[in-house]
Amino acid sequence: MTRRQATENAAQERVDAAVVDAYERRVAGQAATAEDDALEAEIAAAELSAYVSLHQRVADLPQGDVALGVRSVVLTAAALGAQEHAARLHAQSPLVRALSWIMRPGPLLAAVTASAVLVAVSVRHEDAPIAGAHEDSAVAMAEPPTVQAAPEAAKPAAQAVAVEVPAPAAAAPAVGAAPAPEPPAAVAAPDLPVAAAPPSAPMARPMRTIEAQAASLGPSPADAPTGHAAQREELAKREVAADAEQKTSAAKAKAEVAAADESLQAATASNNRDNAMKKANVANLDQAKLDVANERAGYRATAGGAQAAPENAPAAPQVAAEPQQPKDNAETRNAGTRNQVAGKAAADAVERWRQSVEDAQTPEERVVALKQLVVAAQNAGDDKIAKAAQQALKAAQAQVVARKRAQSLQETPPSQRAKSAPSQGSGELKAQKAKE
Amino acid sequence: MLSWLLMVLGDEPISDETLFSRYQNGDARAMTTLYDRHARPLRAFAQQRGAARPDDIVQDAFLRVVRNGASFQGQAKFRTWLYTIARNLCVDASRRDRFRSGPSLDAPTGSEDNRTLGDRIANDSIGTDASRNLADRQFQSAFDAAMAQLPDEQREVFALRELSGLSFAEIAEATACNENTVKSRMRYALKQLREALSDFL
Structure with missing residues (x-):
């Protein structure tokens, strides 16, 4: 079936439906409508009458009864189902x-x-x-026409017009202030020309309605404020409230900014104090270093004076100053730096004193060097060198004693040597015999 | 009970849907009312629809209503639902009757008065049907013959509208057709019946 045929069938169905509707109305005994008259103009009126006659004959036909057995079966099943x-x-x-x-x-x-x-x-x-919160014009736009919006204001206004202006219809027809026999009609009259305004001017109706309503108030509008005036007052109150709220919020924002500035300044001051303390610490450290250097120079000078006699021991002042170094540094340096410096100094002292022991010409110099070496080795924590130096020190001391005894024996006469002999120890005698 | 008395004593009939809702709530008398209201029109529809045994259609239709009563939610009219069931049963019965060898009691006997075999057996056994005069019987025969000449769709619409009293909207819902289509079928059925029964109008 093409689209054209379908369209034609649909149109024909609509015509058939209209005929059947007319037939139904006739069967129901309803009055013929204009549509029925038009249909009767198209189709023969006798056709509809024949349809109605057919309906009556069919309705008069007796309908056959259903068998009783069917009824009993159905109702029994219905009882069970119920x-x-x-x-x-x-x-x-x-x-x-x-x-x-x-x-x-x-x-x-x-x-x-x-x-x-x-x-x-x-x-x-x-x-x-x-x-x-919209503008005044928006309020005027949203406001329904006069009578619905301000019924309380419209009635006294219209009455005032009716009393004070008996017949000004010809004088002011445009604004609609003409009195009317009934107050609502007088107020609603301005809407009539406005209602015919083109839809392209949506502001015309409400604004003109407001003007007409203001004009209908008559010469004493203060006695009966209109809905517009009340809304303007309400709008003004809302604007004042909004301004106050805005000012409050601005003050709060300023206070917040001020608090933030204060906290920033406090943080900056704290930072500056920290920096100053750091600088002071650095200065103290430098000063402590200088003090240490001065003290070290003083020790060196003191040790140099004390050791000036033995010319072969040039490093003696340094060695004498070295044990004092950890004590001087303990106040200003930390433990790591101090230990490191002390360890290095002790190792250097051990090396120097060992060289001094090797370079010693006399037993006395050797004893002195060995004593310093023992101390330096103990400070450096080198036990092996300390023990070896101690043994060498004992041997050197014994050698020194034997040498002094031999010298004294050489200087003493033999008679004095025999008297004094029993007073001498057996060890000394043995050493003397061994030497002889 | 009070509502039942009001229904019985009142003039305004209770709707089919209300009655069936009462039956769903366990009131068997509501189904009796429904059966008495719809059994005869339903039989006439089944007979005009070509069913060989319209009583069987009525019985099967109501039994299905009773059996499937819980599934009826009231979204459609009860009458539309009942006639939809009966229509489907008629379609099934017509398919089965194609292979039937024995004569039907509801089939025309071919005599002058066009009485069915069942009518003849009943009249012969009980006596004459005094209530039906000859003119009515002749019109009945002519009407049955004219209905038999109608196409199935037109005959169905005419029977549902004129014999069963369904509205066109209900017929459209039961036959799954457009309402304008139903009305168009109705007009053609009326036109053909008027031409076939012009002697009686």
């Missing part, structure tokens, strides 16, 4: 029954409708304050 339905209903819990009742289309539709109405009302309530 018992089953009742038992099923009793078996169901009240919750299930309530849910099944609620989930029917009717209650569901009612619930959805009620919720939609509630949502619409709540949304409208939320939008009301926002709409009130």
Whole structure:
């Protein structure tokens, strides 16, 4: 079937439906409409009459009865089914029954409708304050026409016009201030020309309505303020409240900025104090270093004076100053640096004193060097060198003693040597014999 | 009980849906009312629809209603549901009757009065049907013959509308057609019946 045929069939179906509707109306005994008259103009009126006659004859035909057996079978089954339905209903819990009742289309539709109405009302309530903050023209735009918007103000205004201006219809027809026999008509009259305004000027109707309403107030508008004046006052109050709120918020913002500045300044001052303390610490450290250097130089000078006699021990002042070095540095340096420096100095001292021991020409120099080496080795923590130096020191001391004894024996006469002999120890005698 | 008394004593009939809801709640008398209200029109529809045994259609249709009563949620009209069931049963019965060898009691006997075999057996056994005069019987025969000449769709729409009293919207729902299409079929059925029964109008 082509589209054209389908269109023609649809049109024909519409015509047939109209004929059948007319037939139905006739059967129902309703009055013929203009549509029926038009149809009768197209089709023969006798056709509709024949249809109605056919309907009556068919309706008069007796309908055959259903067999009694069918009725008994159906009603028996229905009784059993009703018992089953009742038992099923009793078996169901009240919750299930309530849910099944609620989930029917009717209650569901009612619930959805009620919720939609509630949502619409709540949304409208939320939008009301926002709409009130618009400009005055917006208020005039949103305001419905005169009579619905301010019925309380319209009545006294119209009455005033009716009293003070008996017949000014010809004088002021444009603004609609003409008196009318009934107050609502006098107020609503300006809407008549406005209603015919073109839709391209949406501001025309409300503004003209406001003007007309203001004109209808008559010469004493203060006695009966209109809805516009009340709304303007309300709008002014809202603007004042908004300004106050804006000022409050600005003051709060300023206070917050000031607090932030104060905290920033405090942080900067704290930072400066920290930097100053760091600089002071560095200066103290430098001063401590200088003090250490001066003290070290003093020790060296003192040790140099004390060791000036033995010319072969040039490093003696240094060695004498070295044990004092950790004590001087203990106040200003930390433990790591101090230990490191002390260890290095002790090792250097050990090396120097060992060289001094090797370079010693006399036993006395050797004893002195060995004593210093023992001390230096103990300070350096080198036990092996310390023990070896101690043994060498004992041997050197014994050698020195033997040498002194030999010298004294050489200087003493033999008679004195015999008297004094018993007073000498057996060890000394043995050493003397061994030497001889 | 009070509502039942009001229904019985009141003038305004209770709707089919209300009655069936009562039946679903365990009231068997509601189904009796429904049966008495719809059994005869349903039989007439089944007979005009070409069913060989319209009583069987009525019985099967109501038994299905009783059996499947729990599944009826009231989203459609009860009458539309009942006639949809009966229509499907008629379609199934017509398919089965193609292979039937024995004569039907509801089939025309071919005599002058065009009575069915069942009518003839009943009249012969019980007596004459005094309530039906000859003119009515002749019109009945001519009407049955004219209906038999109609296409199935037109005959179905005419029977549902004129014999069973369904509205066009209900017929459209039961036959799954557009309402304008149903009305167009109705007009053609009326036109053909008027031409076939012009002698009686």
